[in-house]
Amino acid sequence: MRSIFLVIFLILSSAYYCLADSAPCWCNFEIKSRNGAFVAHVYKDSTKTEAATPIFNDWVLSVYDTKSNTLLWRTDYEYSRYPDGFLSDNGKHFVYVEYWYYEDVPLLKIYSKGKRIATDKLTGASFNIDREKITETVSHSLWLSHNGAFATFKQDDLELTTIDERKHRINLSSGKKK
DSSP states (O other), X not given: OHHHHHHHHHHHHHHHHHHSXXXXXXXXXXXXXXXXXXXXXXXXOTTSOOOSSGGGSOEXXXXXXXXXXXXXXXXXXXXOSSOOOEEOTTSSEEEEEOSBOOTTSBOEEEEETTEEEOOTTOXXXXXXXXXXXXXXXXXXXXXXXXXXXXXXXXXXXXXXXXXXXXXXXXXXXXXXXX
16 A cells, blocks of 8 residues: 555656656757757857856857858857757747746747847747646746747748647748748
8 A cells, every 4th residue: 555655646646747847947059950060169258357147147159150150150158057958050030939838928039140030029928829728837838849849940030839739930030930
């Protein structure tokens, strides 16, 4: 009987762990393009004074050609506390997609050839997802497709697949939905 309770406890504990989000990581990281030709490095700017908390530190995004190790572009980076993102196969675009759904907050950050592209209109509401389709975890709402890759580059666009399996195309130069 004791072992049955132990097994049930372990199952419930692991289910909770799977639903809870992971802790933020204020760490340097790198993302390679799918074809491996380019790499994006995100790191703290060591030339600036470090603030008391990581959220106020200055972060930099630098994109390099992996063959020649040549810097293609660099820009200030608004770090969202999760070391993730997507780098296009031509090295021109870096995109961070927010995993958590927020109705009135932009869900993408787009950097194109060294410039931050305005994405103020790309809030959760702009994707018109049926609220019943959004998956609720212990602490957040999930809005992206669970069926394979939810983000794919299509030339100078990003195609996002939402949890309702609808595809949304975003122009990476303008930050607007097509």
